Amino acid sequence: MTQPIRLGRDTAVALLRQMIRIRRFEEKCAEAYSAGKIRGFLHLYIGEEAVASGVMPALRADDAVVATYREHGHALARGLSAESIMAEMYGKREGCSLGRGGSMHLFDASHRFYGGNAIVAGGLPVAVGLGLADKMLARDRVTACFFGEGAVAEGEFHESMNLAELWKLPVLFLCENNFYAMGTALERSESDTDLAAKAASYNMAAASVDGMDVEAVYFAAREAVDTIRRLSVPYFLEVQTYRFRAHSMFDPELYRSKAEVEKWRKHCPIEGFARRMRAAGLLGDAEVAGLEAEVAQEIARAVTFAEAGTLEPVEDLEKHVYGRAPGAPPAGRQEQGERLW
Amino acid sequence: MKTTYRECVRQALREAIQRDPRVFLMGEDVGRYGGSYACSKGLLEEFGEERIRDTPLSEAAFVGAGIGAAMGGLRPIVEVMTVNFSLLALDQILNNAATLRHMSGGQVEIPLVIRMATGGGRQLAAQHSHSLECFYAHIPGLRVVAPGTLEDARGMLWSALEDPDPVIIFEHALLYNLEGELPDDAGATDIDRAKVRRPGRELTLITYGGSLVKCLQAAEALAKDGIEAEVLDLRALRPLDSEAIRASVAKTRRALIVDEGWKSVGLSAEIMARILEDAFYELDAPPRRLCTREVPIPYARHLEDAAIPQVAGIVRAAKELMGRA
Numbered sequence: 237m238t239q240p241i242r243l244g245r246d247t248a249v250a251l252l253r254q255m256i257r258i259r260r261f262e263e264k265c266a267e268a269y270s271a272g273k274i275r276g277f278l279h280l281y282i283g284e285e286a287v288a289s290g291v292m293p294a295l296r297a298d299d300a301v302v303a304t305y306r307e308h309g310h311a312l313a314r315g316l317s318a319e320s321i322m323a324e325m326y327g328k329r330e331g332c333s334l335g336r337g338g339s340m341h342l343f344d345a346s347h348r349f350y351g352g353n354a355i356v357a358g359g360l361p362v363a364v365g366l367g368l369a370d371k372m373l374a375r376d377r378v379t380a381c382f383f384g385e386g387a388v389a390e391g392e393f394h395e396s397m398n399l400a401e402l403w404k405l406p407v408l409f410l411c412e413n414n415f416y417a418m419g420t421a422l423e424r425s426e427s428d429t430d431l432a433a434k435a436a437s438y439n440m441a442a443a444s445v446d447g448m449d450v451e452a453v454y455f456a457a458r459e460a461v462d463t464i465r466r467l468s469v470p471y472f473l474e475v476q477t478y479r480f481r482a483h484s485m486f487d488p489e490l491y492r493s494k495a496e497v498e499k500w501r502k503h504c505p506i507e508g509f510a511r512r513m514r515a516a517g518l519l520g521d522a523e524v525a526g527l528e529a530e531v532a533q534e535i536a537r538a539v540t541f542a543e544a545g546t547l548e549p550v551e552d553l554e555k556h557v558y559g560r561a562p563g564a565p566p567a568g569r570q571e572q573g574e575r576l577w
Numbered sequence: 578m579k580t581t582y583r584e585c586v587r588q589a590l591r592e593a594i595q596r597d598p599r600v601f602l603m604g605e606d607v608g609r610y611g612g613s614y615a616c617s618k619g620l621l622e623e624f625g626e627e628r629i630r631d632t633p634l635s636e637a638a639f640v641g642a643g644i645g646a647a648m649g650g651l652r653p654i655v656e657v658m659t660v661n662f663s664l665l666a667l668d669q670i671l672n673n674a675a676t677l678r679h680m681s682g683g684q685v686e687i688p689l690v691i692r693m694a695t696g697g698g699r700q701l702a703a704q705h706s707h708s709l710e711c712f713y714a715h716i717p718g719l720r721v722v723a724p725g726t727l728e729d730a731r732g733m734l735w736s737a738l739e740d741p742d743p744v745i746i747f748e749h750a751l752l753y754n755l756e757g758e759l760p761d762d763a764g765a766t767d768i769d770r771a772k773v774r775r776p777g778r779e780l781t782l783i784t785y786g787g788s789l790v791k792c793l794q795a796a797e798a799l800a801k802d803g804i805e806a807e808v809l810d811l812r813a814l815r816p817l818d819s820e821a822i823r824a825s826v827a828k829t830r831r832a833l834i835v836d837e838g839w840k841s842v843g844l845s846a847e848i849m850a851r852i853l854e855d856a857f858y859e860l861d862a863p864p865r866r867l868c869t870r871e872v873p874i875p876y877a878r879h880l881e882d883a884a885i886p887q888v889a890g891i892v893r894a895a896k897e898l899m900g901r902a
Contacts, residue, residue: 331682334682334683336679336681337682343677343684350648350681350685351677351680351681355668355672358641358668358672358673361642361645362641362642362645362648362673362677364638364642365641365642365644365645365646365647365648365649365653367645368645369646369648369650370649372651373649379645392637392668392669395633395638396638396641398633398638399633399639399642402633555683556682556683557717558678558718558720558742559688560741560742562816563769566736566739566740566767566768
């Protein structure tokens with residue numbers, strides 16, 4: 237029996253649209269990569285769309301997001317344009333990071349989107365610091381920090397969890413457990429695979445949710461963010477999910493069976509939610525086709541934008557390393573007051 | 578006013594926290610312990626726990642938190658107890674503090690100050706005696722300074738706080754007890770320029786941090802033997818003041834670099850490279866360097882003294898450079 241949908245129609249359609257948008261964007265990236273337009277590393281979010289799609293609506297515009305190198309979906313859901321992301325991956329200066337970052341380093345300060353980090357667990361201390369600033373400046377803001385379950389093995393995870401709870405910082409530690417850290421399965425690397433129990437050992441509020449169910453993610457994220465705002469505490473939310481494709485475009489997937497992947501594909505978050513929406517009478521084939529067509533147009537525009545993009549002049553190579561270039565005169569007394577970040 | 582290097586650091590911290598509500602200090606034992614070198618003694622009582630934050634022993638987390646707090650609009654001063662422990666935070670310093678601005682195409686600003694004690698000479702053995710300034714001076718995106726005088730201990734912090742980029746301040750542990758005179762109203766000093774601390778004509782001693790005092794003492798001894806040595810205090814290790822190095826060497830035509838880091842692949846090698854690039858035709862002799870010997874710092878006093886550059890060794894090396902050994 238299909239589970240009924242608790243969300244209103246508009247919200248449900250928006251979530252479905254976001255997931256489809258991310259899926260098609262990622263498929264286009266894979267195409268562009270194979271054609272040599274995108275280079276370096278490319279980590280696709282296919283299968284995991286419900287996580288970013290379900291969490292972002294719980295955040296406000298002035299909250300902050302810290303993510304990983306598998307962050308295209310997060311960037312899209314947070315509001316970065318498909319154009320700016322695609323252009324970034326094409327290395328063009330119209331990209332969100334001027335073409336300086338690439339796929340793993342998407343940044344957009346105007347959306348308080350701070351990467352795009354390629355060091356596993358490297359974003360967690362930064363998220364703690366963003367939360368610290370919000371608390372010290374008495375701002376009602378949350379910092380959502382996304383990371384994979386592989387990060388849970390790193391020292392920086394443990395230090396960050398402890399510090400956030402000790403100082404009661406408004407940080408959402410969002411663990412996307414897709415059960416593989418590149419090629420290493422969780423049960424081969426963690427003595428205790430109960431991730432929420434690790435949060436409990438730091439006295440931190442925690443929950444675990446099925447990441448293939450966008451509605452469940454939506455409500456769990458809202459509960460988490462409400463708790464953070466209400467009680468001024470951090471929160472650990474484990475979201476169990478699965479990536480249908482390889483770790484990156486280079487990965488031959490020797491470490492997991494095709495049967496396992498097929499099993500998880502049956503839980504595709506997009507097909508699953510669309511099925512439930514149809515059963516609830518919220519959606520018909522025409523609407524789905526309409527969504528797909530809109531998304532296809534948006535992505536086609538993004539590719540056109542990226543193709544037409546320009547390159548930073550090589551003469552500018554040493555820019556953006558310092559705010560005050562070596563040899564430049566010292567800053568005068570700067571104005572006191574809150575920065576926009 | 579008679580004062581010490583330690584007291585200068587303390588006053589610089591006090592003044593910064595008083596002047597700017599965004600400034601706060603965090604690190605291990607900076608609060609209730611008063612700072613492991615007593616640099617923050619009394620500050621917790623004066624300013625409270627919000628502004629003087631004792632952290633757990635989590636270098637990566639609290640340095641990274643400093644990065645995030647700076648991004649979030651504050652002006653953190655992160656104290657890493659010594660450079661030896663900073664290696665635990667090297668990922669955050671290199672991959673985040675130095676790099677987020679560039680990776681984001683200029684969108685992220687990290688006005689962070691990190692203070693670290695550095696250096697050997699107190700029989701604390703290998704893991705507590707490193708001089709790793711060169712590790713940080715290697716990294717684009719960071720500024721690195723070494724206050725070697727009371728004036729700079731007092732003055733560099735404010736300039737570092739005003740700078741939009743991450744600044745690492747190295748305080749040599751043997752300098753904290755250094756005594757001297759400093760006006761009460763001593764103000765900010767820049768974090769860009771090298772300074773000639775003792776003018777001379779026949780060779781330039783190029784140095785920084787804890788070796789500055791030794792070079793000044795060596796210059797006194799050399800003067801008694803009729804050798805007038807110029808002492809150039811680098812002050813800024815990244816970016817290096819190449820022009821000051823060039824100008825001094827062009828004047829004296831001989832250079833001896835004194836660096837407490839290990840010689841191989843260190844700061845002294847960088848300075849030599851710049852001398853050769855910028856002042857090759859001014860030289861009367863190949864530049865030389867006196868560095869810590871290629872050994873982890875030993876505990877036994879006589880071995881530690883032999884490993885680290887000392888006044889007698891500087892005098893000897895200078896005389897060799899002058900052909901008067």
